[in-house]
Amino acid sequence: MKSMGMTAVGRTVVGLSAVLLAVGSGLPTAAAADPAPVYTGTITEAYLDAQPDQTLAVIGTLPTNPAAAKNADPIGWYMAKGLQSARLVWAAKTNAPFGTSGSCQPSVSLDGQEAYSGPALPAGAGGEWLLMPLYLPNGGTLLEGPPLSDVTSKVGVGRADLALDCGALGTATWSMPLVVLPSAPDDREPGVSIDDGADFTNSTKVKLHLGWDGLLDKVKVSNDGGFAPSRTKEIKVRKEGPLDWTVIELAAERIPRTVYVKFHYIAYGWQKQTYTDDIILDTVKPEVVSASMGGSGAATLSASQRTLRVRAKDNKSGIASMQVSSGKPKKKAKVVKFRKAVKVPGAGPVFVRVRDGAGNWSRWRVAG
Ligand SMILES: [Ca+2]
Numbered sequence: 001m002k003s004m005g006m007t008a009v010g011r012t013v014v015g016l017s018a019v020l021l022a023v024g025s026g027l028p029t030a031a032a033a034d035p036a037p038v039y040t041g042t043i044t045e046a047y048l049d050a051q052p053d054q055t056l057a058v059i060g061t062l063p064t065n066p067a068a069a070k071n072a073d074p075i076g077w078y079m080a081k082g083l084q085s086a087r088l089v090w091a092a093k094t095n096a097p098f099g100t101s102g103s104c105q106p107s108v109s110l111d112g113q114e115a116y117s118g119p120a121l122p123a124g125a126g127g128e129w130l131l132m133p134l135y136l137p138n139g140g141t142l143l144e145g146p147p148l149s150d151v152t153s154k155v156g157v158g159r160a161d162l163a164l165d166c167g168a169l170g171t172a173t174w175s176m177p178l179v180v181l182p183s184a185p186d187d188r189e190p191g192v193s194i195d196d197g198a199d200f201t202n203s204t205k206v207k208l209h210l211g212w213d214g215l216l217d218k219v220k221v222s223n224d225g226g227f228a229p230s231r232t233k234e235i236k237v238r239k240e241g242p243l244d245w246t247v248i249e250l251a252a253e254r255i256p257r258t259v260y261v262k263f264h265y266i267a268y269g270w271q272k273q274t275y276t277d278d279i280i281l282d283t284v285k286p287e288v289v290s291a292s293m294g295g296s297g298a299a300t301l302s303a304s305q306r307t308l309r310v311r312a313k314d315n316k317s318g319i320a321s322m323q324v325s326s327g328k329p330k331k332k333a334k335v336v337k338f339r340k341a342v343k344v345p346g347a348g349p350v351f352v353r354v355r356d357g358a359g360n361w362s363r364w365r366v367a368g
C-alpha cells in the first residue's frame with residue numbers, strides 16, 4: 001500500500017513539477033497587496049497539484065525554512081480565462097502512528113467564495129504517507145460551475161484558500177495567489193506579430209500581438225537577438241490584449257526593426273524557442289511634388305469640373321492614400337486611395353495632401 005501512495009505522488013510531482021510543502025509552523029503573512037502564499041497545519045508535507053492541462057496548474061515549492069521563502073519559486077494557482085472545470089490532486093505526509101485512520105475533508109475557496117464542498121474521503125496512516133483517494137486519476141477535488149466560472153470569467157489576480165482537514169491524521173491549509181491568465185487566442189499560431197502584421201510603422205511605439213498554446217505567464221521581449229539585458233524586458237502576462245513595446249530608433253531607417261520574444265509557460269518554464277517579427281519604421285513624411293489643375297476642356301462649357309493632377313513621393317513605405325479638400329485644408333476630408341488624377345469642382349481653391357504606408361501625412365499643398 002505504501003508503494004502505491006508513493007507512486008501516485010511521484011507521478012503527480014513529475015507531471016507538473018508541483019510540490020507544495022505544508023510545514024508544521026506557519027509562515028509570516030505578507031501584505032495583502034501582493035499576496036504571498038501562506039501554509040499552516042500539522043501535516044508534515046503535502047503535495048497539491050492539478051490535472052495535467054494546458055489551462056490549469058498549481059506550482060511552486062515551499063521551503064521548510066521560512067527564511068528561505070523569499071527566494072522560493074513563485075507559488076500560485078494559475079488558470080486560463082474561461083476555464084470551466086479544475087481538478088486538484090492532493091497527497092500528504094503525516095507523523096500519526098501507523099494504522100491511525102480517519103477521513104480528510106478538502107475545502108477550496110476562491111476569492112472568499114466556497115468552491116468545493118464535497119464529501120470527506122477516507123484516509124489512513126500507512127507508513128508516512130496518508131493513503132486516500134485524493135491523488136487517484138479521477139479522484140481529488142473536482143471544481144465545476146460557479147464560483148469557479150465566476151473567477152475565471154475575467155483575467156486578474158485574486159486569492160485561493162485550500163484546506164485538508166484529516167482530524168487526528170493532521171491538517172494543512174494553503175493560501176495562495178490565484179492568477180487568471182488570458183486564454184491563448186485560437187486564431188493565432190504561437191509567435192509574435194508587430195502591429196498585428198502591419199508592414200510599416202511611423203512610430204517606435206508598437207503593439208506586440210502574441211499567440212501561444214499553454215498557460216503563458218511571462219515573456220521576455222528584446223530588441224536584440226542575443227537578449228542582451230540592456231535591450232530586454234521581462235513582462236508578466238496579467239492583462240489581455242497586445243503588449244506595448246518600443247522598437248529602437250536607428251540612424252539608418254532602411255533597416256527593419258526586429259523584435260525577439262521568448263515564452264514562459266507555468267508548467268514548463270522558459271522555452272528555448274525564440275519568435276521574431278520585423279517591421280519597417282518610416283518616420284519621414286511623404287511629399288506632394290506637384291498639384292496642378294487641368295481645365296475640363298473647351299468641350300465642357302459649364303466647367304463644372306476640373307481635373308487635379310498630383311505627383312507625390314515617399315522615401316520608403318510609398319504613397320498609400322490622400323485627401324482632397326475644397327476651399328481650405330480640412331483634416332476631416334475623406335481619406336481615399338491615392339490616385340494621380342482626381343475630379344474636383346470647377347471653381348475655387350483645392351488642397352491636397354498624401355499619406356504614406358506608415359501613416360505619415362505630407363503638408364497640404366494648394367493646387368495651382
Ligand atoms: Ca511583421
Ligand SMILES: [Ca+2]
Pocket residue numbers: 282283284285286314315316317318356358360
Ligand atoms: Ca515615409
